[in-house]
Amino acid sequence: MIKTCLPEPCAHGIAEIIDSKTIHVYDLTQFDVHAIMNSGQVFREPHCEIAKQEGKIVIKATGDKDSKWLWNYFDLGTDYDEVRKELQQFRALHEPMKYGAGIRILRQPFCEAIISFIVSANNNIPRIKKTVRQIDFGNTEKYTEENFKKMGCGYRAQYLVKTIQQIKQIDFHKLSTMCNRSLRNELLRLPGIGPKVADCVMLFAFGRLDVAPVDVHIRRAIEFLGKEQADAIFSHKYAGVAQQYIFYYLQHLKKELL
């Protein structure tokens, strides 16, 4: 099942690269594209087509993307059975994990994550999607304050222009080798990026699964859970994943935890 062309070994066999455009996912419990794409971590459509087929999921890369890119994007080297096993110790996560079983944390392109989450500040998800889907992530020439305002970025337009200018000087690889604290400090230097957006970029672009962004919804969940339980969950090495299960659960069921 494991092929030599894999970007990283897939010892657990949940998925396999078939060719330059195709990936097969064999463990259906580990990949729910709806949950992945509608859990508030990403605001546009994926660069692929996805279909269920004879007990497996077939992912076909579209446009200029290939299977290797998608493997990294969906982080298919991570076994979410292991993640869920770890988080199972928290009673409050049982329902959210059952509901969002196939959620995975994406590894989004750095620039896209930065832009998306600056736009997300003090904004709602339908409108974030509407705005982000107008942004051409391949064409930096359109990254002017005027254009961003036209796309509905509002007062965030100036932050976007400044930050995009600054990250041109930044080496993504160097950032990815930094510890959480250093990486966070680097991100906080960018205009429009505060603690919450920095955490989102760390989780959704750098795959720091131990980082849990706290927004208004998660803050309410923390109040509900109580300090002790919340501390235990949000200091766990998969706190970011736990946070995502809770966020998705609250967003779609509009229910309280437990």
Place this chain on the structure above:
DNA sequence: GGCCAGGCGCGGA
């Protein structure tokens, strides 16, 4: 029509 949204930057205490 008013409140809210995956917050942030700024000025003043």
Place this chain on the structure above:
DNA sequence: TCCGCGCATGGC
């Protein structure tokens, strides 16, 4: 360092 406020805009 820690408030409180203004901010663009549309969803509900």
